[in-house]
Amino acid sequence: MKLGFIGCGNMASAIMGGVIRNGIFRPEEIIGADSYQAALDKAAETLGIQVTTDNRKVAEESEVLVLSVKPQFYEAVIAQIRSVVDENKIVITIAPGKTLEWLGQKFEKPVKIVRTMPNTPALVGEGITAACANIQVSEEELEYVCSILRGFGEVEVIPEHLMDVVVSVSGSSPAYVFMMIEAMADAAVADGMARAQAYRFASQAVLGSAKMVLETGKHPGELKDMVCSPGGTTIEAVRVLEEKGFRSSLFEAMKACAKKAREM
Structure with missing residues (x-):
């Protein structure tokens, strides 16, 4: 799989819907996991993606992995998947407050991480997303992630210290x-x-x-x-x-x- 999601709620669905509509990925190239069966059923029915309840399966099979769970679940999810996240995968996060340093510590090894903050107008293709990356992510890889994020709105790369401001302004x-x-x-x-x-x-x-x-x-x-x-x-x-x-x-x-x- 090229693109995986752990968490299939509203924001994840907005991202998936945008990249599918804009031809960035086909539905069969996307896999999503969620602990709620209703969310999985909705994603499978409305988007045509593959679904599972197994977070590790999504992490193993994806080239780009989006962690789209609530901030309080990040530590537990990372503990589940870190052994199958290797140096070739790119991890995208969308949680406020979870810094690149904190995320790196939880993975306990060098991992390519792009921290982002989208907003709900992504649901209608009019979102704006801020992005910043750790040193493991190359310029080409960051641009690749931005091309995914443009599937549902505008994107701006910012220094990480502005990410909390982005939470408040967008x-x-x-x-x-x-x-x-x-x-x-x-x-x-x-x-x-x-x-x-x-x-x-x-x-x-x-x-x-x-x-x-x-x-x-x-x-x-x-x-x-x-x-x-x-x-x-x-x-x-x-x-x-x-x-x-x-x-x-x-x-x-x-x-x-x-x-x-x-x-x-």
Whole structure:
């Protein structure tokens, strides 16, 4: 097998679905393991991959191995598989807080490790993933991993010390955006709009605004100023957001998120 997954949850499924859709791997080149039969059945049915409950089998048969379990299970999973992970395999991790040094210690030998942090928009092919690698990984191997990660969104290689920042600015931030969309829709419903329509208006506004930042290259503050006519409705809304601590709340939430990531 070319690509293996230990853990077949939502993020793993998003990665597998992306690489299959983009022709990077065929379903028959992918194998996944999970302790939950329901997750395996879903992966086999929806993606057509091979599945097993045996983590060691996946580790043995894969050229590239993705550890897509929750952070608290990493130590136990690595203990299960380290004897069958050799110097030719590339291990990709997606767990916050688990540093390259910590991972290397748990494998108890030199292993090629690429630490990554994707986010849930990968489910719709619009994720962004940060990646960093240990010294065992060559530039060519890192680029190969990045080509896999591009199957479900954008990729940026960063220094490892920024990985906890990535958790706060992209890994966890979809939750902040979903909360904002929900609040915007609630307010529209309070003013008489049907809920489904309110979600569409709020979601499209967020999507379009993000595209403006990415595609125009303009500073977000400049784009905000373009909407705020003198004495108009938008600047009045901005005034209230500032009064209620909108930006400060985001700032403090992200600082807390990064701190939690470092402690995991």
